[in-house]
Amino acid sequence: MNTLTLNNYTLIIMTDDKQVVLERILQVTRYRGYLINGMTAKVNTGTNIATIELFVSSDRPISLLTDQINKLVDIKSVKVDNSASQLAIPKPPQGTDSAGIRNVLR
Amino acid sequence: MTDSKPLTGGGLLFKVLEQHGVNHVFGYPGGAIMPIYDALYDSEVQHFLCRHEQGAAFSAVGYARASGKVGVCMATSGPGATNLITGLADALADSIPLVAITGQVPTAAMGSDAFQEIDIFGLSLACTKHSFQVSHIDELEKVLHQAFEIALEGRQGPVLVDIPKDIQMASIEQTFKTASPLKNKVKLPLADISKALDLLTHAKQPILYVGGGVGMANAIEEVRTFASKTGLPSVSTLKGLGALNTSDKNYLGMLGMHGTKAANLAVHDCDLLIAVGARFDDRVTGKLDQFAPDAKVIHFDIDISEINKRRIADAPILGDLKENLPLLTLSLNIKNWQEKTQQMKRDCAWRYDHPGEQIFAPAVLKEVSDLMPENTCVTTDVGQHQMWAAQHMSFDDPSNFLTSGSMGTMGFGLPAAIGAQISRPHDTVITVSGDGSIMMNVQELATIKRYQIPVKVVLIDNEKLGMVRQWQDLFFDGRLSETDLADNPDFIMLATAFDIKAKLITKKSEVTAAINEMLDHDGPYLLQVKIDAKDNVWPLVPPNSANNEMMESA
Numbered sequence: 269m270n271t272l273t274l275n276n277y278t279l280i281i282m283t284d285d286k287q288v289v290l291e292r293i294l295q296v297t298r299y300r301g302y303l304i305n306g307m308t309a310k311v312n313t314g315t316n317i318a319t320i321e322l323f324v325s326s327d328r329p330i331s332l333l334t335d336q337i338n339k340l341v342d343i344k345s346v347k348v349d350n351s352a353s354q355l356a357i358p359k360p361p362q363g364t365d366s367a368g369i370r371n372v373l374r
Numbered sequence: 375m376t377d378s379k380p381l382t383g384g385g386l387l388f389k390v391l392e393q394h395g396v397n398h399v400f401g402y403p404g405g406a407i408m409p410i411y412d413a414l415y416d417s418e419v420q421h422f423l424c425r426h427e428q429g430a431a432f433s434a435v436g437y438a439r440a441s442g443k444v445g446v447c448m449a450t451s452g453p454g455a456t457n458l459i460t461g462l463a464d465a466l467a468d469s470i471p472l473v474a475i476t477g478q479v480p481t482a483a484m485g486s487d488a489f490q491e492i493d494i495f496g497l498s499l500a501c502t503k504h505s506f507q508v509s510h511i512d513e514l515e516k517v518l519h520q521a522f523e524i525a526l527e528g529r530q531g532p533v534l535v536d537i538p539k540d541i542q543m544a545s546i547e548q549t550f551k552t553a554s555p556l557k558n559k560v561k562l563p564l565a566d567i568s569k570a571l572d573l574l575t576h577a578k579q580p581i582l583y584v585g586g587g588v589g590m591a592n593a594i595e596e597v598r599t600f601a602s603k604t605g606l607p608s609v610s611t612l613k614g615l616g617a618l619n620t621s622d623k624n625y626l627g628m629l630g631m632h633g634t635k636a637a638n639l640a641v642h643d644c645d646l647l648i649a650v651g652a653r654f655d656d657r658v659t660g661k662l663d664q665f666a667p668d669a670k671v672i673h674f675d676i677d678i679s680e681i682n683k684r685r686i687a688d689a690p691i692l693g694d695l696k697e698n699l700p701l702l703t704l705s706l707n708i709k710n711w712q713e714k715t716q717q718m719k720r721d722c723a724w725r726y727d728h729p730g731e732q733i734f735a736p737a738v739l740k741e742v743s744d745l746m747p748e749n750t751c752v753t754t755d756v757g758q759h760q761m762w763a764a765q766h767m768s769f770d771d772p773s774n775f776l777t778s779g780s781m782g783t784m785g786f787g788l789p790a791a792i793g794a795q796i797s798r799p800h801d802t803v804i805t806v807s808g809d810g811s812i813m814m815n816v817q818e819l820a821t822i823k824r825y826q827i828p829v830k831v832v833l834i835d836n837e838k839l840g841m842v843r844q845w846q847d848l849f850f851d852g853r854l855s856e857t858d859l860a861d862n863p864d865f866i867m868l869a870t871a872f873d874i875k876a877k878l879i880t881k882k883s884e885v886t887a888a889i890n891e892m893l894d895h896d897g898p899y900l901l902q903v904k905i906d907a908k909d910n911v912w913p914l915v916p917p918n919s920a921n922n923e924m925m926e927s928a
């Protein structure tokens with residue numbers, strides 16, 4: 269049986285606390301094909317630097333996402349926190365729409 | 375100079391534009407940007423009133439691409455701002471430096487669904503390199519400087535600055551600081567070229583694959599020196615056209631969906647692909663896993679996110695092409711391969727014999743190319759005429775061939791030509807358009823009329839949305855759904871209504887004289903060239919096929 273292998277990743281993103289920076293990260297993450305499983309965000313009001321933890325999964329290599337997030341102007345750094353843990357999701361039988369399942373997570 | 379009126383946000387905008395050497399802007403006024411237009415009244419910056427904000431955005435793109443400067447466009451809030459979006463998306467996709475200024479409803483009204491309020495800041499996220507919404511007059515100057523810097527830094531792109539009306543009106547003491555330089559976030563490591571040198575030294579059938587990044591990096595001289603010193607057989611993407619020397623015997627032409635057979639076959643057979651400022655776009659690669667299937671890859675790019683995005687690079691070289699290309703320059707022993715590719719080039723040379731009296735567009739465009747003065751800038755729209763222009767015209771610099779590459783946006787050609795002509799008043803500017811595309815920004819004929827911009831329009835008229843019709847014939851059983859344009863307006867009458875001299879030709883015998891008449895004419899000119907609606911663009915790599923599976927006829 270075909271399986272679609274989704275890897276889970278935790279990204280630690282340090283960013284200037286600027287307008288819409290969170291929206292930018294979310295937009296890039298969705299557009300580049302990564303599912304968001306959760307996130308935390310907090311700002312150090314002293315330094316005005318926000319730390320965002322982003323939990324994502326995808327069958328694509330994580331460097332494709334970190335390189336794109338890193339390009340965003342306000343981002344200071346992006347790190348992948350854990351060694352990828354594998355989560356094999358069975359591909360649905362032909363004819364069903366796997367996007368339907370993924371969209372729930374988007 | 376002493377100014378009696380206190381400086382406002384709007385006035386500050388133009389001072390900063392002047393500081394950045396901006397002489398020309400393209401735009402369209404409206405309620406939420408009126409204080410900026412009021413300040414324009416006193417400014418040295420020359421404004422071109424386009425007839426649609428999309429026209430303004432594309433003129434700014436054409437201006438930037440033809441001149442290497444940042445293009446600037448402006449629009450009011452709401453519909454004005456949304457009309458810019460296609461131009462911003464086009465600039466993002468083709469990495470064009472643009473600064474777009476939008477008026478916004480006053481800060482106090484924001485978020486209240488006010489008249490002509492749209493969240494252009496939110497909309498900008500997917501179609502700009504970066505964007506700002508100014509929330510206080512004190513940050514305006516800094517933001518504007520940053521917008522220019524970001525537009526030009528690294529891989530270039532469009533930046534939007536949304537300015538609420540109250541901030542445009544607020545008075546401000548001007549400080550005239552230059553922007554503090556952006557932190558160089560992605561510290562580029564010194565390129566490790568040892569792997570690349572090793573690959574190149576041992577390659578038997580290497581190919582140089584040149585993209586739009588070469589022109590953007592201003593590395594044309596470097597890439598030409600690299601090509602001639604190594605003697606590498608070379609190919610170009612659509613956006614790379616003009617970067618390589620077209621008279622170099624090892625230059626095989628454009629690759630990809632409508633590339634030359636020689637270029638595609640050589641790339642298919644190569645054992646090393648040296649990608650320079652190119653990004654393995656799907657229109658270039660065809661079926662990705664069969665693109666240059668036996669090749670190792672050396673990939674030069676300024677943008678780390680392009681490395682390994684669609685094709686793993688065996689030797690990535692990140693950074694400035696101007697610095698890095700010379701590091702790999704060595705002489706190679708690839709005589710057999712050169713001879714083989716030169717032979718392919720001879721075997722697959724373009725042919726211009728075409729039966730009957732009707733005009734053959736490739737021959738017309740070749741002739742325009744042969745007759746046009748040196749340093750002519752050609753823009754195109756999108757469709758068959760675009761591909762014929764790319765195939766049959768030659769350019770000696772990427773800034774002389776402006777086409778919407780990544781977005782493939784119909785409506786690009788005419789306003790881009792206007793922008794190009796304004797940036798280069800002494801050069802000839804020609805736009806090659808189609809009878810479908812021209813109607814997408816036809817209102818810009820009024821801009822041409824108003825400023826007497828001497829753009830030449832070569833309108834390839836097949837009374838069809840030709841490229842879509844071609845695909846319907848080839849891949850959809852000839853079911854011609856919504857691609858017929860037999861009821862087009864009378865283009866000669868249309869041009870005449872805008873005081874533009876125009877001529878229609880229908881026969882081969884009329885071509886040469888008409889091209890000369892157009893090129894000799896001082897002002898704007900529209901040459902309508904009727905062609906056979908059934909003519910197709912060949913060769914063609916069908917969808918989901920490898921580049922060596924080109925079709926050469928129906």
Ligand SMILES: Cc1ncc(C[n+]2csc(CCOP(=O)(O)OP(=O)(O)O)c2C)c(N)n1
Pocket residue numbers: 755756757758759760782783784785807808809810811812834836838839840841842
């Ligand atoms: C804005 C936009 N809408 C639709 C398309 C899809 N499209 C690509 S080529 C084409 C036909 C273009 O017709 P025309 O300008 O007459 O050029 P021809 O192919 O006939 O030379 C269309 C509709 C597009 N590229 N851009």
